[in-house]
Amino acid sequence: xxxxxxxxxxxxxxxxxxxxxxxxxxxxxxxxxxxxxxxxxxxxxxxxxxxxxxxxxxxxxxxxxxxxxxxxxxxxxxxxxxxxxxxxxxxxxxxxxxxxxxxxxxxxxxxxxxxxxxxxxxxxxxxxxxxxxxxxxxxxxxxxxxxxxxxxxxxxxxxxxxxxxxxxxxxxxxxxxxxxxxxxxxxxxxxxxxxxxxxxxxxxxxxxxxxxxxxxxxxxxxxxxxxxxxxxxxxxxxxxxxxxxxxxxxxxxxxxxxxxxxxxxxxxxxxxxxxxxxxxxxxxxxxxxxxxxxxxxxxxxxxxxxxxxxxxxxxxxxxxxxxxxxxxxxxxxxxxxxxxxxxxxxxxxxxxxxxxxxxxxxxxxxxxxxxxxxxxxxxxxxxxxxxxxxxxxxxxxxxxxxxxxxxxxxxxxxxxxxxxxxxxxxxxxxxxxxxxxxxxxxxxxxxxxxxxxxxxxxxxxxxxxxxxxxxxxxxxxxxxxxxxxxxxxxxxxxxxxxxxxxxxxxxxxxxxxxxxxxxxxxx
Numbered sequence: 001x002x003x004x005x006x007x008x009x010x011x012x013x014x015x016x017x018x019x020x021x022x023x024x025x026x027x028x029x030x031x032x033x034x035x036x037x038x039x040x041x042x043x044x045x046x047x048x049x050x051x052x053x054x055x056x057x058x059x060x061x062x063x064x065x066x067x068x069x070x071x072x073x074x075x076x077x078x079x080x081x082x083x084x085x086x087x088x089x090x091x092x093x094x095x096x097x098x099x100x101x102x103x104x105x106x107x108x109x110x111x112x113x114x115x116x117x118x119x120x121x122x123x124x125x126x127x128x129x130x131x132x133x134x135x136x137x138x139x140x141x142x143x144x145x146x147x148x149x150x151x152x153x154x155x156x157x158x159x160x161x162x163x164x165x166x167x168x169x170x171x172x173x174x175x176x177x178x179x180x181x182x183x184x185x186x187x188x189x190x191x192x193x194x195x196x197x198x199x200x201x202x203x204x205x206x207x208x209x210x211x212x213x214x215x216x217x218x219x220x221x222x223x224x225x226x227x228x229x230x231x232x233x234x235x236x237x238x239x240x241x242x243x244x245x246x247x248x249x250x251x252x253x254x255x256x257x258x259x260x261x262x263x264x265x266x267x268x269x270x271x272x273x274x275x276x277x278x279x280x281x282x283x284x285x286x287x288x289x290x291x292x293x294x295x296x297x298x299x300x301x302x303x304x305x306x307x308x309x310x311x312x313x314x315x316x317x318x319x320x321x322x323x324x325x326x327x328x329x330x331x332x333x334x335x336x337x338x339x340x341x342x343x344x345x346x347x348x349x350x351x352x353x354x355x356x357x358x359x360x361x362x363x364x365x366x367x368x369x370x371x372x373x374x375x376x377x378x379x380x381x382x383x384x385x386x387x388x389x390x391x392x393x394x395x396x397x398x399x400x401x402x403x404x405x406x407x408x409x410x411x412x413x414x415x416x417x418x419x420x421x422x423x424x425x426x427x428x429x430x431x432x433x434x435x436x437x438x439x440x441x442x443x444x445x446x447x448x449x450x451x452x453x454x455x456x457x458x459x460x461x462x463x464x465x466x467x468x469x470x471x472x473x474x475x476x477x478x479x480x481x482x483x484x485x486x487x488x489x490x491x492x493x494x495x496x497x498x499x500x501x502x503x504x505x506x507x508x509x510x511x512x513x514x515x516x517x518x519x520x521x522x523x
Contacts, residue, residue, distance in 0.1 A: 034360075044365065045073050048372040048374060051377070056068070080371075089359070089360050094359065100314050104325070109325075110344040110347060111329035113270065113325050116269070119155070132233045135236075138177025139177045139185055139229070148177075157171040167469075169240050171463065175452055176228075176232045176490075177229075181228035181448060183217075183448045192218070198366075198422045199418075200212045201370075202375075202423045203426050210436070217440060217441045219514075228490070249470050249471060270332075273323075277320060280319070280323060288309055329341065396434070397499055404443055404445075408449075409450050422443075426439050434518075435518055437518070442498060452486055453483050464479050
């Protein structure tokens with residue numbers, strides 16, 4: 001493999017490489033997220049011991065009770081921790097919903113259904129709409145978790161190359177949609193209940209009765225698709241591809257990837273399985289129409305928290321991927337028997353093993369952080385401080401986005417970061433009138449925009465390899481120089497869109513998501 005070199009014509013390539021190498025070295029010194037949560041758990045224990053000796057005059061909102069920090073290292077408190085460790089873990093809100101959703105997604109992915117769907121969409125796109133369709137498909141691929149990284153990004157290079165365009169531009173556009181627009185998607189996926197679970201747990205530090213809907217940001221993330229597609233389309237065609245005009249494609253022609261034709265069996269399998277999924281959607285719709293539908297609550301409401309339909313969102317995600325995945329597998333021949341379907345689920349769960357380990361320590365940390373009273377103290381004092389500053393609402397939201405985008409360079413896991421930040425941001429901003437739903441939306445914007453410029457992203461080196469198929473001298477600095485315009489412009493435009501969406505929503509009632517609000521308490 002040749003040494004990485006400047007291939008985009010940027011005069012600052014060497015400086016960029018040196019900066020990125022420094023970031024990588026610093027980032028590699030951070031502990032593993034699971035160990036980070038374990039360390040934070042110990043820190044919370046000792047902080048609770050220290051602060052338990054102080055008396056605070058700060059009042060808990062809505063009561064006359066002063067904030068009190070509990071010593072978690074006292075005999076009774078530590079006994080409580082040990083005796084409830086198992087139920088704390090099994091009752092961790094994000095754990096069950098993520099694993100259930102991933103079982104269905106895993107079958108659809110491993111049967112080949114999702115990959116065929118992506119190829120059919122891209123193969124039938126008019127040349128003039130190649131860029132926006134590629135970015136849109138990359139956005140939708142979030143539903144299949146890693147499918148976008150392993151299918152859409154390399155396919156973007158293949159399709160651009162076949163169309164006579166620079167393949168690195170196709171890879172950049174797909175990478176921008178898959179990773180830079182990670183939180184823009186009109187199709188619900190496992191990330192929605194995952195983040196909501198952390199948000200709800202954090203909000204309950206202040207309001208124990210508060211419940212959130214897994215689709216609490218769905219309207220905003222759906223509208224964000226238009227922003228990401230439009231901005232990504234402009235940057236790819238007007239900024240990125242012109243910069244690549246003098247970059248010579250010198251990859252090995254014999255190893256240059258080509259678009260594989262979808263055979264008739266795969267095509268037939270896709271349309272049959274899609275028809276089955278559509279039939280299921282029709283039957284579900286018909287089942288909720290009657291006023292006495294069992295999917296409604298006793299008052300006949302479909303969208304209420306206690307409506308079976310709303311409580312079934314995660315199981316429905318599971319079924320709407322499982323059923324077409326199984327049908328596709330049997331028709332296409334990727335599944336020969338039920339054992340292989342179960343193996344697909346098992347392989348998916350193998351990939352979730354690390355998440356389960358991380359969730360164990362995360363559940364313990366969040367539970368102990370809540371029981372310590374430190375979260376309430378930090379939230380109330382932080383809220384009072386923000387109220388004293390009297391910053392404009394847009395400034396507060398923009399500050400959250402920028403801070404998260406910066407942290408994301410060093411710690412890529414969306415769930416790990418939000419597990420750390422939610423217990424601080426959500427209760428604190430509730431004190432100045434921001435709803436947990438809106439705070440989560442701001443987090444999701446910041447968590448997305450810097451994914452594409454950090455070498456610490458697990459798939460970043462893989463994208464470099466994709467580029468090297470076409471331009472041998474591609475290095476980390478090259479890829480970052482390609483993606484930096486997307487990251488900066490996404491940060492600015494998407495943040496402005498969030499603020500505008502919020503202000504319009506307050507004025508017109510435009511929903512942020514399902515059963516969500518912009519203010520706390522809800523207006």
